[in-house]
Amino acid sequence: MSGYLKLSVQNLLRHRTRSALTMLGIAASVGVLFSVLSFNRGFNQGLAAELDRTGLHFMVVPSGCAHEVAALVLHGAVIPKFLDTGVMSRLKATDGIALATPILVAQLPDPQRGKVDLIYGVDMAVLAAIKPGWQITGRIPANDSEILLGYEVAQHGKLKPGDRFAAPGGVPLVVAGIVGLTGSQDDAFVYLPIGTAQKLLGQQDAATAIGVRVSDPERMKGIIDTLAAAVPGIQIVTMGEVMNSIANLAAAARALSLALVLIAILISAVGVMNSVLMAVFERTQEIGMMRAVGASRRDIFRIILEETSILAACGGVCGIVVAVLGSRLIETFVRTVMPYVPSGKLISFDPLLALGSVAFILVIGITAGLYPAWKAAKINPIEAIKG
């Protein structure tokens, strides 16, 4: 260990509790910074992967706030608007479309039970692709009389796979499976084959949105332009736009969390400055002695700056370690408070991001140490030795 480093380390060890608390402040802010940045990265990657897994290239939705409709359809919400019934047949007749799968999200009142069911009609063959993170007890419905229940619906009706589900109008339905708790609006829906949903609603060919896969993605733009010109009352949103739409919804939370992280970092920087400044004042005589035995102002500046660098670097590394170890806990918490979170691991260890976070806090720490170091370098040895 170099002489300067040894001197700086022993100065920090002299007040172990104070140094540890200052380091803790840095660790907390770096940990949160790393977690937020990792989460944002994981969120966008997860979302992109999730949309990619649907196998759909774009969605046809009723004209209006198209992006929002598309986003809500993907993560479950009732849209009080249907596509015109002719849209589906026009789509099927369009050249270049390989698959057009309708999605119907609606409220279904049941006067007999005095309650309203939220139904999500979809082609069961694509359900697994649209909802890849689901854990299902039982199985996905195999015919038009089978349904899948959201966790809360099953809990509320005390239903399990194989039970009968009393649908309005006495339509006999059987529970094929139950979706595990997602912590999102998915828990409140009854999932059923699209044809069954249309029958229950009495709306043949009705859909809230139609997911479309084209046979040649390179021709997508041309197909979208043709459809938009030919079919009135629709809007077309590509999966990239849907992703942007959801990402934008999450952006406000991200901006707020980043602002909070920056405030936390600012507070920890003030903590570092305060702690090191206090240490400088306490060691005034010692610094005076060092000046007397040959230390230049630059030597003193260097010793103090090394102390802040050590505090920041150790705090930074500890923060990253704690954030990585606690990532599962953070993810669980985020999933319970955010309405939509992509499936899969959101916070993972990215060495570059970790290094960047530590480098960032190192710069902040060194900046916070400049003033105490300057104060220490300015100490007059005569005044210091007089005490």
Place this chain on the structure above:
Amino acid sequence: MIHLKNIEKSYRRGAEEVRALKGVDLQLHSGELLAITGPSGAGKTTLLHILGCLDQPTRGEVLIDGIDAAKIPEPDLVRLRREKIGFVFQQFYLIPGLSVFDNIALPLLFSKKPLQRDKVIALAEMVGLGHRLDHRPAQLSGGEMQRTAIARGLVNDPEILLADEPTGNLDSDNSEKIFAILRTLTGNGLATVMITHNPELAARADRVVQLRDGRLSR
């Protein structure tokens, strides 16, 4: 070696101007042990700080080996202090977290010299602390701490050792040990200036000067 010519030092204390030194002339030679005595507030410590290039006079010349320390810029003053002057303080000012060895070696760090382990050990042995190298200051007696401080003052091979009441905090036994070390050092050619309130020790120096109201009397 050191020649102070008509040194004056004044500073402000609030609205009042204090004249700490009023025309001091002093010469110090190699191998000489000079004791400076005088009542508190007479200007002894101010004179020692000027001798040690920690402070600069308001007027006069401080010639160290022919260089006027009163007229050179701060970086040169730091270098002069590093190369030619060693300090010993009444309060020792050892760094608590460092061992005896590291405390003695501290000035080598600032003079950018490589760590000279043998030299540090030899100095520790010279002041009777060869067996205490790994001890921390808190594990030493007052006399041992002051002997560590003397070894630290010598590690850069200074030409002059300035000791500000080096026995002020010590009992008579330890005071004797410190004085004996200073005597040995001057015997080896080191010029030593010692401020002391102990008339008995002062009387055993090669020369005694008394400061009173900022003026020297012999």
